[in-house]
Amino acid sequence: MKAITYTKYGAPDVLTPEQVTTPTPRDNEVLVKIQATSVTTGDQKARSLDLPRGYGLLGRLVFGILAPRRQILGTELAGRIVAVGRNVTRFKIGDDIFAYPGARLGGYAEYAALPEDAAIALIPSQLSYKEAVGLSFGPATALNFLHDKGDIQSGENVLIVGASGGVGTAAVQLAKYFGAHVTGVCSTTNIELVLSLGADQVIDYTQEDFSQSGADYDIILDTTGTVSYQSAQKALRSGGRFLMVSGDLPQLLSMSFARKRDGKKGIAGYAPEKAEELAFIAKLVEAGQFSPVIDRCYPLAEIQDAHAYVDTGRKKGNVIISVGDQL
Ligand SMILES: NC(=O)c1ccc[n+]([C@@H]2O[C@H](COP(=O)([O-])OP(=O)(O)OC[C@H]3O[C@@H](n4cnc5c(N)ncnc54)[C@H](OP(=O)(O)O)[C@@H]3O)[C@@H](O)[C@H]2O)c1
Missing domain, CATH: 3.40.50.720 (NAD(P)-binding Rossmann-like Domain)
Structure with a gap:
């Protein structure tokens, strides 16, 4: 499958297109065909290791000491479930979902395999993939x-x-x-x-x-x-x-x-990735009480430009990346 990978920390030009093996879902996993992902400040920090003062070592422990441990960025994603492991009960093939892998990353690719108990929720009926990806x-x-x-x-x-x-x-x-x-x-x-x-x-x-x-x-x-x-x-x-x-x-x-x-x-502290929080936010969207703010949308091929924009620190709401052809 097509993916954007990085093998060293740095400026947006460390992000490069590559063909990688499509994941096969384990018994407890779902396979998602990704239609949209985003550039969050989490992606930006995992790419650059440009972290607040005093957090350099912690950042390397999380993302990889000398080089990135997980080479496909993407803290959030939206798409359709196209395969499920044999023990999966929460989701079925054809479900449109949004997910928040967070520090597990993996959104900058055509497919991602995620445990069914990860932070995943069904996309509210009125939202497109592009809008839903900003709900995490x-x-x-x-x-x-x-x-x-x-x-x-x-x-x-x-x-x-x-x-x-x-x-x-x-x-x-x-x-x-x-x-x-x-x-x-x-x-x-x-x-x-x-x-x-x-x-x-x-x-x-x-x-x-x-x-x-x-x-x-x-x-x-x-x-x-x-x-x-x-x-x-x-x-x-x-x-x-x-x-x-x-x-x-x-x-x-x-x-x-x-x-x-x-x-x-x-x-202070870390906000963990939780399925119930995504489901709560999806309900607010269904009730017309929450809507994601989209600033810009870039195709996956222009991921370096999208990261350069987020690096300015001036984005408004979300910067979305289209991965598939259905937004
Ligand atoms: N603790 C956790 O678990 C956790 C989880 C997620 C994110 N974070 C952190 O939270 C921070 C914010 O993330 P984000 O995604 O919201 O960032 P962001 O989208 O990049 O924030 C950019 C926005 O901040 C505004 N801004 C910049 N300086 C400002 C100031 N002095 N006063 C008021 N507004 C200002 C900018 O507006 P102008 O262009 O108008 O200045 C811009 O619209 C990041 O450092 C991220 O790492 C922490």
Whole structure:
């Protein structure tokens, strides 16, 4: 099968087309004919090993010490199940699914074999493969941080820093779904987008520093790594939570050792890939309460250009890659 592989870490030109063996599903696996994948910040980091300060060694342990252990990137994918192992009961041939292999990777290819209990869910009926592929990385991360880690409650005042990105566009919509009053932090060009996702108000970070505005929040979710615990603490209400989706090791250490006042908490960590979270997001889509934001779409042959765009750090929502001919 056709795939995009990489054998060393680096700039987008490490990604090259290659013919590789089509996987055969094991007894507990499904074989997916992939129609769409994407370039997430996870793919970008696994390709470049350009990680936040202090995470270099951890990155090499996860992705490969000297060179990539898994040579086909692609943290999320959507397509049709074309074969199933003999013990598979959750899915059948012909099911249209989206999946979040996450750090297992594998989306930049014509086929992928995945365990049936991996993070896989049926595509909501109204979505194309191209739209469904953006339901994993950003939404599952936002859901994990807001709900599982942050214990978001209806009526809370929530600030999303990085509201126009892959995680942020999902976080704004999910926080609204949970009944919060949402403020999105973004640049001037993305104000309309963030308001269209349901944010009650926006703060333009090129004009104003949210921590100086005097507002107080129950939750501050930061996807940009630009907010310190100390400045978040000033803008949090008593009992407030600072959710650090992205940040470097010095920030994490300073948050861990900071004196916590008034029951305020700082929470960081990894958002795991879970099937039930994908199913939850698919239900919200079916109910018209969530829709993925697509910025650009590239064919697989232009994967280097797509990665170069994501490297700018300016993407809005998702950058999609078409693999098959049905989008
Ligand atoms: N902990 C976990 O398990 C986990 C899981 C997934 C992702 N992550 C991490 O989360 C981070 C965000 O991922 P992502 O996919 O959402 O990134 P992304 O889509 O690349 O984010 C880009 C967006 O961020 C905005 N932005 C940049 N600087 C900003 C600032 N100072 N204030 C407000 N907005 C700003 C940009 O808007 P402008 O162009 O207008 O600036 C752009 O729209 C990444 O570092 C990723 O590795 C962590």
